Amino acid sequence: MDEKRKEIIIRELQYWKQSKLLPSHYCDYLLSLYTEGEYDHKDQGAGKAVWKQVRWFVAIMLFVFSILVIYFTNFSSYMQIGFASFSVAIIWLIAFKSKVYNIIMVQFTYFLAAILLFVVTVETMYLLPYTSKLWVGAVIFSHCLIWLAYGWRQKLFYFLIAGGAGFILLVFIMIT
Structure with missing residues (x-):
């Protein structure tokens, strides 16, 4: 087969795998077939696997830092509430974007966001003049x-x- 044609097919199969147009094991098989066994499918998702682990760490650290900022700093109350609200939004976004990876961690992240939203809401209530x-x-x-x-x-x-x-x-x- 022509090398240019093989290269086009390989790039197309990699795109299909990335876009999940075909199951990954089908794409791995076809890529191994067209590269004559030189395609190593284990190297392809290393960056994504690291990001999957980092996003959970980021969510947990945002939760911890928000609690620390609210209860243990002398920042203005509005700054504390703003930081915690921003953290709730980021934690929720992490959970929403991670739905397909690990359902237990996604639900845990939603739970962190719910607890932090509760804390932010109660703290905001105490800022109101006639609470x-x-x-x-x-x-x-x-x-x-x-x-x-x-x-x-x-x-x-x-x-x-x-x-x-x-x-x-x-x-x-x-x-x-």
Whole structure:
């Protein structure tokens, strides 16, 4: 077969594999066939595998830094809330973009975003001029209700536990 034609076919198969137009094992087989066994399919996704691991580390570090910024720094409250809100958006984006890779880590990342959003919402409530215990309780109630609904709809046990525990804590907070 003509070398130029082989090169075109190989590039097209690599594009199909990258775009997931064909299953990767079919593309690997065809690439091995057209390169006469010289194609090494294990080297092709090394950069993506590293990024998959890095994105989880970034999400966890953003969560930790946001909690540290909110509770342990003397930055202005608006700066703390802004940084934490930005972190929620980035963590949610990481989870949304990673749906096909690892469902457990994606759900864990959504859970981190939900907890951080809860913290940001409660901290923002305390910035408002006329915040009462009743309004903070209403915000906590709405978060717990959303967590219960999401956990029930997606069959996620930890969101159900978080929503239920939040309701129990809310009752204790409102009683005292």
